[in-house]
Amino acid sequence: MTTPDAQGSRRPGSDILRTAIRRNRGAMAWGTVLMGLYQAGETAFPIALGLIVEHTLRERSAGSLALAIGSLAVIITTVSLSWRFGMRILQKANTTEAHRWRVKVAACGLQPVARDVDLKSGEVLTIATEDADSTADIVEVVPMLISSMVAVLIAAVALGLADLRLGLLVIAGTVAILSVLSVLSKKIGSSTKEQQARVARAGAKVADLITGLRPLHGFGGNHAAFLSYRKVSTEARQQAVTVAKVNGAYAGTALALNAVLAASVTLTAGWLAFDGQIGIGELVMAVGLAQFIMEPLRLFSDMPKYVMMARASAERMALVLSAPPVAAPGTARPEPGTDLEVDCVRYGSLQGVKFQVPAGEFTAIAAYQPRSAADLASILAVNVPSDGYEGAVRLGGQELAELSVEAVREHVLVNPYDGEIFAGTLRSNIDPSGSSRMVPEAVEASMLTDVVALHREGLDYEVRDRGANLSGGQRQRLSLARALAADTEVLVLHDPTTAVDAVTEQLVARNIAELRRGRTTVVITSSPALLDAADRVLVLDEGVVAAEGTHRELLATDEAYCLAVTR
Template structure:
């Protein structure tokens, strides 16, 4: 955050967003054409080798054993060894290529979905964070499965065609039976796969909603325990989870029926080929060697047929997952960020802003000033913080917000984030260490100063690891005050030109709050700082206090002058 703007790497141009689930699948296939081509060739060799094995056995019976020659037998064994080696190596390297491509593609989509979920501009998508998490993991993985599905589908088709040709050379009726039987099996299973696809989409949606409910409950776990609402919340989650369970059972039943019918149809086809070949051999129309080949192919063909018949189901599942990803990826942003960057300096101006509890709010903070805003209505404080944090697009409110003289609507989101940091009162704490929470990018040069200013030094001193002390998810092993000071340290370590803090010390004791206020004023001297607070210590440390009441600025002076002259202010902030 301290790197000069001229040294910052420019963000890459955003990748083209595919339209819909089909577009996502096409993008995945197009990006992996090379890997899929090699995988198809190798898996085709594998399936051809598998199919060639019973053909070779039939030829051995037909020729080598009739001649009863040791040389012919040795040659036959060598041919079988070549086939087995081909099968083994082609499977090994073919699956290695396909699984590497699959894993890489899943990673790309996970990053893409996560990037959309972390965009500072809100997106018009009715999905909670828990649902986005499910989409970024399970759905991304299932979408990438299409990379393996297509080559396996083609290689299975190769095996079926090789078997049909080989049987057709023995007797055309055997080849025709395989072709007709395969078409019939796929026709039946394609109808079932559509039902599985729709059921899977509903299951994924319900599982995602259950995940979102868990995320919400974990976020509000402490308040729920505080007023005894944990049992009611658990009942709410249990209801959502039960719905997901019932839908999962429905999908499992459909998958079981699909697998059972596919296996039964494949077995019927194999039995039909075997019985037909036996009848033809008994009638003298095919030789014993061709009978052995037909019986062997009838057994071996069940594997590619099973794989071939499973493909429609996997395609439908991949498409269902891709369509859920499209909900996040193709949703248009609520606002289009501008191309400009803030000029050097750090002044902040709010000009006649109307939004929520704000009514024609107007104030200006010159560069380098430390201003505190005493807000009498909490809703107004939240609305102001949301606007400055870019959680509300400029076209959603009246009036203008200017940063260094430039309107927010014309500025790049990334540039505003680099120039102005708004730290919320409920700043998230992440699993990791104290250091990684304070300086996530590892580039800050002011970590020691930030730790000292936020009075986090006692937490660091408590542990032998110091700043490398482990922090659990959401700061579960820290107290409320420690989490708040850790969040404040992170904001200070960013060392941004403009820093906006929203109630940074509500969970801190009065003595520590006094020290933080003094340290904050000292550390941010000469840098623009705005604190939205009712803390007397922070109000007293500020150069100027603005009183925000009923959505407008009603008074402006130092904290001590306001205490002496404004009775309402005295009642609102005195503790």
């Protein structure tokens, strides 16, 4: 959901559909031509049969029969080839367009600038897959709709040439069928939109539960979590049943109306033939067209349903694609080797934090309140827009609001205490881009060498989703190795060693100080080992910097500091 301001600027799903059509107009034009040729050939088959019967009854010659058979062969070949190549073009365009939207939604989901959209990651995943595919179906639906209309019009004209009443019956029946089905298609669109939203919520709930599975086990919340998921899943199931009922009613109504029209054409043609107003060949043509017309009519009547489903999916994609950013980033870029300054920042529990980290210094921040540490990390990670807090954060004298987010990301890396571990290998987790030259050094500095040596595959050892086959300490060290391998100008680490033993922590602290020598490093921690390895320690208490000095100086002069960090 978006706020009223966001809703006012958000483009509707129809704009997304128009974009998809505009991008694929060439493929859709060729697809329409070929599928129209296919439908025309299908329609021509019963017409040709009627003409053959009429002509054969008059001339009764082998040459005429051979010519008729050759004509039917041409029609069949045309139908086969036009369908084959038409569907190939349309399905290629469909899958390509779906890929484009998936990538676009994924890019927006990864956008570091905060967006005013209340969608969880599980919902964004559903939008990036199912909704993207459904939206791209418009590329295939429109040509099929036009080609089906061509078939109906050809059939109406052919029957009208035999007898005007037959042609008018087809046209009037088609209009009546579409009028009835348009009402049901609107119901399908609204029901489908609600179903997609509920399925997405269920997916988001699963993602949340998987993320919090270990804590749930810890305090016995499994049953409550199961009931919570069961509730949202039941809602999704009930809505899916509703959609299935509407779809069933739509399909049944369309089939019944199409059958009534075909039967009406057949009976009318039979009556006209019995009355002598049309010939035997025209009767054969009319009966054949009455049977054939059910297929294009079915396609023609199904298309509004698919259009409404595509529109419903496009509306959901618009929630992600068109939501305005909370704050527009700047365009400047920081100079290399610059310092980091936090100037009187007020946000959450922070009550005017002010400090400066010179370029190349290793600074540790001992936050007595965990909330203050989390709020400071969020500010430095640009997870909070510049107008969301008071004060300023500067990089080389330039405020972050003046810098492009991409430039900030290149110069500053904030590694959270709960860094995500991805399915893949140790190597792909440490160096996702495959471009780092610091992988061996990062592995050694983070003390991940024992994990690498434990498996004969080494860095190519397969890691399961969320690091399920690694211990908590191994996951934390893997996340730290990834941060160190990035080798950024400014590195901010938030509690990087809380899950490792004291001996390993000592080694990691010493290794970080050595590896990051000459590079600006900030560690938000209460670890004595990291605090001792730092060039300077800032004490963050009650949202302000209450003291500073080296770890040993503070131990000797600040009793509160001793109580807070001594283990």
